[in-house]
Amino acid sequence: xxFLLLVYAFLIFYSLFMLWRGIDxxxxxxxxxxxxxxxxxxxxxxxxxxxxxxxxMRSKQLGLNEYKFLLKAIVNSGIGEQxxxxxxxxxxxxxxxxxxxxxxxxxxxxHDSIDKLLARSGISPREIDVLVVNVSMLSSxxxxxxxxxxxxxxxxxxxxxxxxxxxCSASLISLNIVQNVFKSCKNVYALAVTSESLSPNWYxxxxxxxxxxxxxxxxxxxxxxxTNKRALxxxxxxxxxxxxxxxxxxxxxxxxxxxxxxxxxxxxGFHLGKSLPKAATRALVDNLREITPKILPVRExxxxxxxxxxxxxxxxxxxxxxxxxxxxxxxxxxxxHFCIHTGGKAVIDGxxxxxxxxxxxLEPARMTLHRFGNTSASSLWYVLGYLEAKKRLKRGDRVxxxxxxxxxxxxxxxxxxxxxxxxxxxxxxxxDSYPPDSLANPFMxxxxxxxxxxxxxFVMPS
Numbered sequence: 001x002x003f004l005l006l007v008y009a010f011l012i013f014y015s016l017f018m019l020w021r022g023i024d025x026x027x028x029x030x031x032x033x034x035x036x037x038x039x040x041x042x043x044x045x046x047x048x049x050x051x052x053x054x055x056x057m058r059s060k061q062l063g064l065n066e067y068k069f070l071l072k073a074i075v076n077s078g079i080g081e082q083x084x085x086x087x088x089x090x091x092x093x094x095x096x097x098x099x100x101x102x103x104x105x106x107x108x109x110x111h112d113s114i115d116k117l118l119a120r121s122g123i124s125p126r127e128i129d130v131l132v133v134n135v136s137m138l139s140s141x142x143x144x145x146x147x148x149x150x151x152x153x154x155x156x157x158x159x160x161x162x163x164x165x166x167x168c169s170a171s172l173i174s175l176n177i178v179q180n181v182f183k184s185c186k187n188v189y190a191l192a193v194t195s196e197s198l199s200p201n202w203y204x205x206x207x208x209x210x211x212x213x214x215x216x217x218x219x220x221x222x223x224x225x226x227t228n229k230r231a232l233x234x235x236x237x238x239x240x241x242x243x244x245x246x247x248x249x250x251x252x253x254x255x256x257x258x259x260x261x262x263x264x265x266x267x268x269g270f271h272l273g274k275s276l277p278k279a280a281t282r283a284l285v286d287n288l289r290e291i292t293p294k295i296l297p298v299r300e301x302x303x304x305x306x307x308x309x310x311x312x313x314x315x316x317x318x319x320x321x322x323x324x325x326x327x328x329x330x331x332x333x334x335x336x337h338f339c340i341h342t343g344g345k346a347v348i349d350g351x352x353x354x355x356x357x358x359x360x361x362l363e364p365a366r367m368t369l370h371r372f373g374n375t376s377a378s379s380l381w382y383v384l385g386y387l388e389a390k391k392r393l394k395r396g397d398r399v400x401x402x403x404x405x406x407x408x409x410x411x412x413x414x415x416x417x418x419x420x421x422x423x424x425x426x427x428x429x430x431x432d433s434y435p436p437d438s439l440a441n442p443f444m445x446x447x448x449x450x451x452x453x454x455x456x457x458f459v460m461p462s
Contacts, residue, residue: 169405220375
């Protein structure tokens with residue numbers, strides 16, 4: 001009898017121990033953001049209306065029809081004239097980039113943002129255990145990650161990941177890599193660096209699907225410091241709750257809508273196809289289908305299911321063919337703030353419609369597009385910075401990030417705000433002027449005369 005009691009006691013205590021161990025291990029796998037630093041280029045790299053016009057007009061491959069197309073695109077883009085471009089444009093050499101131009105553009109961002117991030121956090125470069133770098137359209141040898149390791153003298157055993165070709169959604173892919181490393185390594189620091197190299201990617205031809213990228217993309221980047229050290233959770237800004245990645249590369253239409261290729265004259269550029277909105281919507285729907293049960297409360301999921309069933313029942317019973325409005329999930333029952341990829345005004349509008357968001361919800365993305373443009377994979381962090389600068393992020397709030405990228409991909413994740421946030425960031429010198437009374441840029445006022453010109457008599461003024 002005593003032996004049986006000992007066996008039972010052992011089994012009970014062993015079960016409790018294993019339960020505690022599992023919970024304890026899970027706590028060590030959490031992913032926290034300690035700090036992040038968005039890059040703000042120097043003012044001599046600002047692309048105002050007048051300079052942007054000069055850049056377009058000095059392209060020898062463009063004619064009146066292309067000028068009209070670009071004018072319409074930039075006027076409707078939602079981009080202001082405070083955005084930044086690579087230095088090569090200001091040298092007038094955008095059509096003849098060198099490798100050094102591309103590398104220097106990246107190193108200028110690396111050294112500025114990483115220096116500020118490590119100095120503010122008090123973390124030594126030698127303490128970094130994981131480094132993930134994503135720059136889609138520049139693949140150098142040695143890698144950009146190796147250049148960071150060399151400059152900051154990181155340890156020999158640092159885990160390194162250098163991503164290219166992942167497009168505007170690469171930032172969340174980098175986070176997913178860090179998240180997975182955290183599951184197998186305890187008490188580590190990770191540095192994620194996200195940007196895009198514009199210097200080697202200026203399109204000098206006249207294919208409309210490719211010159212559009214010249215209008216939309218701008219210089220930017222972000223360095224993010226993460227950890228899974230539970231002792232530092234009180235210092236953290238955000239805690240990762242879940243992350244979902246959706247890839248539609250198996251669908252030809254999605255795969256081909258957004259890719260780097262050469263035009264008929266052999267000029268390299270970035271093609272944005274007419275099927276892009278459809279591909280983005282399809283990827284977003286599939287991504288939301290997976291992440292929704294993970295981020296919304298059960299009551300909202302049950303409400304949506306019941307309303308959907310009632311609608312389906314009524315449509316079958318109706319003899320007049322009357323269909324009731326399609327039910328909409330209320331994402332605000334589980335999300336307080338939305339960080340939407342600033343891929344363009346149409347992208348922001350489309351997500352707003354799909355998620356049934358208000359202008360207040362879309363404001364951070366619209367203002368980021370206006371102030372910084374589409375900075376590719378780093379754009380999400382400028383949107384997050386806007387929320388912080390506006391003092392909207394309070395402890396316990398939940399922030400949903402949604403991004404799109406070539407492939408075609410849609411990635412999303414949910415963050416929980418760990419403490420009230422109101423520190424200065426990249427927005428500090430202009431946040432009080434946002435939102436402005438109007439987001440209209442002065443391109444039409446400056447170059448609207450182009451629309452009145454005739455193809456047969458048009459001569460571009462020098």
